[in-house]
Amino acid sequence: MGIKERRDIEKVEMKKRIKAAAITLIQQEGYEKLSLRKIASKIEYSPTTIYLYYKDKAEIITDMSNDLYGKVESNAADIINTTNAHSIDQRMSNILKVFIMSLCSEPEMSKAIMYSGTNVIFSNKMAGSHNTKPSNPGIDMLDHFINDGIAQKALKPNITNASWMIISALLGFVMSAIENELYRQPDFEKLVGDFVEVLMGGIRQ
Template identity: 60%
Template sequence: MGIKERRDVEKAEMKQKIMTAAIEIIEQEGYEKLSIRKIASRIEYSPTTIYLYYKDKAEIIKDMAQKLYGKVMDNLSQQDTVVSADQKVHKMMRIFIQTLCEEPEMVKAVMFSGVNVIFANDSTDGKPTNSGIAMFDELLADGIKQAVFRPVTAGHSWMIVSAMLGFVMSAIENQTYLLAGFEQLTEDFVGILLGGIKL
């Protein structure tokens, strides 16, 4: 391993230490009590070292959200490409829920922080947007063209994503994601959501 690769690994490891400490502090004391100083103390580094990686606690939360988003996108990229639009949407929704439930503490930290990183809203029409929602909108548009989804669903992916986030948070808070029947519960929930947009 070369010097650059070693530095990249060390940087990733340090960022993970910082995120892990931040998650623990948020879980124990709440986001309001999270500070760079507390994180530094927990991982036994100086605050100055933490500032080399993150300018503030909001940036740590944004990095966590990006990590979750990356994991969802990685899992989605493994989808079969020869399925209908409704099957793609169904699979996408299931993967989204399952992936987030694999990182319950990080999801709680992001959601409880109050930092708006889930829907990075640069839109001018009042609808939340990000690249994942844009991809979901495209899939819904394909489903409308294939006459499997109602035309009213165009551009409303953020509503479905909001419902899924609510389901994930409930599953995490109530620890239903740990139950043997959670996969079927997820299937049922996705089926209910899809039932509302199918023709």
């Protein structure tokens, strides 16, 4: 292994330690009291070292969000691009389930992001656009998929550009599931399925 590869691995590992410490501190003291100095003390490094990786605490939250929602988008893209026997509304249902399960598989990180109060998933509206609809790659990807479902008459025609509303509902469920530790229940997967079926009832043709 070369020097560059070793440094890259060390950078990834250090960022993991910083994010893990931030999650713990947010849970203990809240996001408002979080500081890079406290993170440095938690992992026994100097604040100067932390600044080599993150300029402020908001950047740490953004990095966590990119990790988490990147995982969600990747899982959803796999379902969207599947060309098997599943109908488009079945794949839509699977996308909603995987969104919930992906976030609930990282409950501590999800909770830290939520506690931060940072608008990480709906923060990317089109620059210079008068459109008030939130827009980011995940929302846009889901909108395109919904439009395909509408074209195939599998989904209702009045739900064009409704992805951000659906995602808002999913996030509400995730927050409740994490706060009340429902994700620990043995029947959680069934609960997720029941909730998704309620949503699908509003969009299925």
